[in-house]
Amino acid sequence: MLRFLVRRVLGAAVILVLISFVTYLLFFALPSDPALLSCGKNCNPQNLALIHKNLGLDKPIPVQWWNYVVGIFAGRHLPLGNCPAPCFGLSFNNDTSVWSLLKDRYPTTLSLAIGGSVTFLVIGVGLGLISAWKQGSVFDRVASSISLLGQSVQIYFIGPLAIYLFSVQLGWLDRGHDPDWTSDPVGSLTGLVLPCLIMSVIFWSNYSRQTRSLMVEQLSEEHVRTARAKGMGSKYVFFRYALRGAMGPIVTIFGIDLGSVFGGAIITEATFGLHGLGNLAVSAVLQSDLPLEMGVMLVGATSIVFFNILIDACYAFIDPRIRLA
Amino acid sequence: MTTLTKPDTSSAPQDPAGDAPFLSVRDLYVRFATEDGTVKAVDGLSFDLERGETLGIVGESGSGKSVTNLAILGLHNPRNTTITGEILLDGQELTGASQRTLERLRGNKMAMIFQDSLTALSPYYTVGRQIAEPFMKHTGASRREARARAIEMLAKVGIPQPQTRVDDYPHQFSGGMRQRAMIALALVCDPALLIADEPTTALDVTVQAQVLDLLKDLQQETGTAIILITHDLGVIANTADKVVVMYAGRAVERGTTREILKEPQHPYAWGLLGSIPRLTASVDVPLAPIPGSPPSLLNPPSGCPFHTRCAFTATVGGDRCSTERPQLPDGRGSACHLTAEQKRDIFIEQIQPRLR
Numbered sequence: 001m002l003r004f005l006v007r008r009v010l011g012a013a014v015i016l017v018l019i020s021f022v023t024y025l026l027f028f029a030l031p032s033d034p035a036l037l038s039c040g041k042n043c044n045p046q047n048l049a050l051i052h053k054n055l056g057l058d059k060p061i062p063v064q065w066w067n068y069v070v071g072i073f074a075g076r077h078l079p080l081g082n083c084p085a086p087c088f089g090l091s092f093n094n095d096t097s098v099w100s101l102l103k104d105r106y107p108t109t110l111s112l113a114i115g116g117s118v119t120f121l122v123i124g125v126g127l128g129l130i131s132a133w134k135q136g137s138v139f140d141r142v143a144s145s146i147s148l149l150g151q152s153v154q155i156y157f158i159g160p161l162a163i164y165l166f167s168v169q170l171g172w173l174d175r176g177h178d179p180d181w182t183s184d185p186v187g188s189l190t191g192l193v194l195p196c197l198i199m200s201v202i203f204w205s206n207y208s209r210q211t212r213s214l215m216v217e218q219l220s221e222e223h224v225r226t227a228r229a230k231g232m233g234s235k236y237v238f239f240r241y242a243l244r245g246a247m248g249p250i251v252t253i254f255g256i257d258l259g260s261v262f263g264g265a266i267i268t269e270a271t272f273g274l275h276g277l278g279n280l281a282v283s284a285v286l287q288s289d290l291p292l293e294m295g296v297m298l299v300g301a302t303s304i305v306f307f308n309i310l311i312d313a314c315y316a317f318i319d320p321r322i323r324l325a
Numbered sequence: 326m327t328t329l330t331k332p333d334t335s336s337a338p339q340d341p342a343g344d345a346p347f348l349s350v351r352d353l354y355v356r357f358a359t360e361d362g363t364v365k366a367v368d369g370l371s372f373d374l375e376r377g378e379t380l381g382i383v384g385e386s387g388s389g390k391s392v393t394n395l396a397i398l399g400l401h402n403p404r405n406t407t408i409t410g411e412i413l414l415d416g417q418e419l420t421g422a423s424q425r426t427l428e429r430l431r432g433n434k435m436a437m438i439f440q441d442s443l444t445a446l447s448p449y450y451t452v453g454r455q456i457a458e459p460f461m462k463h464t465g466a467s468r469r470e471a472r473a474r475a476i477e478m479l480a481k482v483g484i485p486q487p488q489t490r491v492d493d494y495p496h497q498f499s500g501g502m503r504q505r506a507m508i509a510l511a512l513v514c515d516p517a518l519l520i521a522d523e524p525t526t527a528l529d530v531t532v533q534a535q536v537l538d539l540l541k542d543l544q545q546e547t548g549t550a551i552i553l554i555t556h557d558l559g560v561i562a563n564t565a566d567k568v569v570v571m572y573a574g575r576a577v578e579r580g581t582t583r584e585i586l587k588e589p590q591h592p593y594a595w596g597l598l599g600s601i602p603r604l605t606a607s608v609d610v611p612l613a614p615i616p617g618s619p620p621s622l623l624n625p626p627s628g629c630p631f632h633t634r635c636a637f638t639a640t641v642g643g644d645r646c647s648t649e650r651p652q653l654p655d656g657r658g659s660a661c662h663l664t665a666e667q668k669r670d671i672f673i674e675q676i677q678p679r680l681r
C-alpha cells in the first residue's frame with residue numbers, strides 16, 4: 001500500500017512539473033510580450049526594458065520557469081515587492097501577491113466541489129441502491145425516468161429557478177453565500193446547501209443509473225451467489241458483497257468525473273454569485289493578469305491531481321488485489 | 326383437528342425410523358422466463374439420496390445439472406424462475422419454503438461447492454473471514470471462535486500454515502488451494518448434504534485426485550450425503566455410489582455406478598462412455614463423440630428428447646421416438662423405447678467392443 005502511494009505521488013509530481021512548464025510557456029513565452037500588458041498607456045522602450053528586467057523576462061525561459069517554481073516553495077524577492085512562499089508571483093493588476101487572492105477564493109470552490117460531490121454521491125448512489133434492491137418496482141421506474149430528466153438540465157438554468165422558489169418564495173433555504181469556515185461554520189454550511197443541491201442535479205442521475213446497473217450485475221456474480229449459498233441474509237449479501245463489488249467501479253467513475261466536478265463547481269459559483277476560483281479566473285482573463293491566470297491554473301491542476309491520488313488510494317483500499325499487488 | 330391425537334406417525338416425514346430417503350427430489354420442474362421464451366431447464370426430474378451416499382449426476386453441458394442443484398438450495402432468482410415439484414430434505418419441503426427457512430438451512434444443513442473458486446470466492450474478503458461468516462451465523466459463535474474454526478477447517482483440507490494463510494485473500498492462493506478453501510467453506514458447519522458442482526474441473530489431474538480423495542475422507546468422517554456433478558465419468562467411477570444421467574433437463578438413466586459403467590442402457594449413456602479417451606484403447610479405434618449438439622431447451626424435441634441424435638430410432642421402429650416420451654422407471658432403468666433385450670444386445674455387440 002505504501003509502495004503504491006509513493007509511486008502515485010512521484011507520478012503526480014512529474015505530472016505537475018510538466019503542467020507548470022507547459023502553462024508557463026503558454027502564458028509567459030508564447031503570446032505577446034507580457035511586459036506590454038503591464039506597461040500601460042504611456043509605454044516607451046525604456047519603460048518596457050525596465051519591466052522586462054523587473055519581471056525577469058530578460059533571462060532564458062527555462063531559467064524563468066525554474067525561478068517561478070522555486071519561488072512557489074521558497075518565496076522570492078521580486079523587484080516590485082517581497083513575495084513570501086508560496087509565491088505565485090504578483091498580480092499585474094495591483095501588485096498584491098497572487099497567493100493571497102487564491103487563498104481568499106479557493107475555499108469557496110473547494111467547499112462547493114466537496115459539498116457537491118458528497119451530495120450527488122449520497123443521492124445518486126442511494127437512489128441506485130434502492131432501485132437495484134427493488135428492481136422493476138414503481139420506485140425503480142420513476143427513479144430511472146427522473147434520471148433522464150436530471151441529465152437534460154443545466155445548472156445556470158435551474159439555479160435561478162431554485163433560488164426564486166426555495167429562498168425567495170418559500171424562504172426555506174439560504175440563497176447561497178461564500179463560506180467562511182473559521183468564523184461562521186454553521187452559516188457556511190447552510191449557505192452551501194442550495195448551491196450543492198443544484199450542482200448535484202447534473203451528476204446524480206448518472207450515478208444512480210450506474211450504481212443500479214453495477215449492483216444488478218454484481219448480484220448475479222458468482223461470489224455473491226456463494227454468499228447466499230452460505231445462508232447469509234439478503235441485506236447482508238446486498239451491502240457486504242454486492243455493494244463492495246460495485247464500489248470500485250463507482251470510485252473509478254468519480255475519478256473520471258473529477259475535472260467536471262471542478263467545472264461544475266465553477267459554473268455553480270457563477271450561477272449563485274459566489275466568489276471562487278472561477279470568478280477569479282474570469283477577472284484575471286479580462287484584465288490580462290497573467291500571473292493570476294497562471295496561479296489559478298496551477299491550483300486547479302494541483303487539486304485535481306491531488307484528489308486523483310486520493311481516489312486511487314480509496315480504490316486500492318477497496319480492492320485487496322491492488323493493495324497487495 | 327384430529328392430527329393432534331392421531332397416533333399414526335409412521336408416515337410422518339420426519340420419522341427417523343421411517344424409510345423416507347434423506348433427500349428426495351420428485352417431479353422437479355425448473356423453468357426460466359426469458360426474452361426468447363420459457364427455458365425448460367429441468368423437466369420432471371426425480372432422484373433420492375441417503376446419508377453417507379454419493380450420487381453422481383452426469384450429462385453434457387446445458388443438461389440442467391447446475392440448475393437442479395441450485396433449485397435444491399433455493400438460489401434461483403424468483404423473479405424469472407418457476408419451480409414446481411417436491412424437494413424433501415430430511416422430511417422438510419424446500420420448494421416454496423420461505424427465504425428465512427432456506428437461509429437457516431443453507432451453509433448449515435446443506436452446502437455447495439462451486440466449480441470456479443476464483444470467481445466463487447469474493448476477492449474483497451480474506452479466506453478466513455469467508456469461511457468464518459457462515460459459522461458465526463449458524464452457530465452463534467464469536468468472531469474469535471469462528472476464526473479458530475476457519476483455521477481448523479483450513480488445516481483439515483490440507484492448507485499448509487493455516488494460521489497465517491487464514492488472513493490471505495483468495496487471489497493469494499493457488500487454484501488447488503482455493504478449491505480446498507471452497508471445500509472448507511462448504512463444510513464449516515458440518516452439512517448433512519453437500520453439493521459439489523464440478524469441484525475439480527478447473528484443476529489439473531493430480532490436484533483433481535487429491536481434492537476428490539479429500540471429499541471422500543471427509544464424507545467418511547461425517548457421513549455427509551454428497552451430490553457430485555460432473556462431465557467426467559472417470560470422476561464418477563472413483564467416487565459415486567450411484568448415478569443419474571441427465572439429458573435436456575431429464576433423467577434418462579439411473580443405476581449404481583457399476584451398472585452405469587458396465588451395462589449402460591441408454592444410447593446417450595453409451596455416447597458419454599464412448600467419448601472418454603482411454604489410455605488402454607488402441608489407437609485405431611476412434612473416439613466416438615455423440616453426434617450433433619444438445620437441443621434447445623426453449624423448444625425441446627417432442628417425444629424422446631434424444632431422438633434427434635440417436636442412432637437407434639430405426640430399431641425402435643415407426644415414429645415412436647419422436648412422438649412418445651419414454652418413461653424412466655423407478656430404481657435401475659433407462660428412459661428409452663428400446664426393449665431390454667435390444668439394449669443388452671446392442672451394447673454387447675456394437676458398443677462394448679469400441680470401449681475396450
Ligand SMILES: Nc1ncnc2c1ncn2[C@@H]1O[C@H](COP(=O)(O)OP(=O)(O)OP(=O)(O)O)[C@@H](O)[C@H]1O
Nearest residue numbers: 357359364366385386387388389390391392393622
Ligand atoms: N437463469 C437462467 N435463465 C435462463 N436460462 C438458464 C438460466 N440458468 C441456466 N439456464 C439454462 O438452463 C440450461 C441448463 O443449465 P445448467 O447450468 O444447469 O447446465 P449444466 O448441466 O450445469 O451445464 P454445465 O456442465 O455446462 O455446467 C442451459 O441451457 C442454460 O442456458
Ligand SMILES: [Mg+2]
Nearest residue numbers: 390391392522
Ligand atoms: Mg453447471
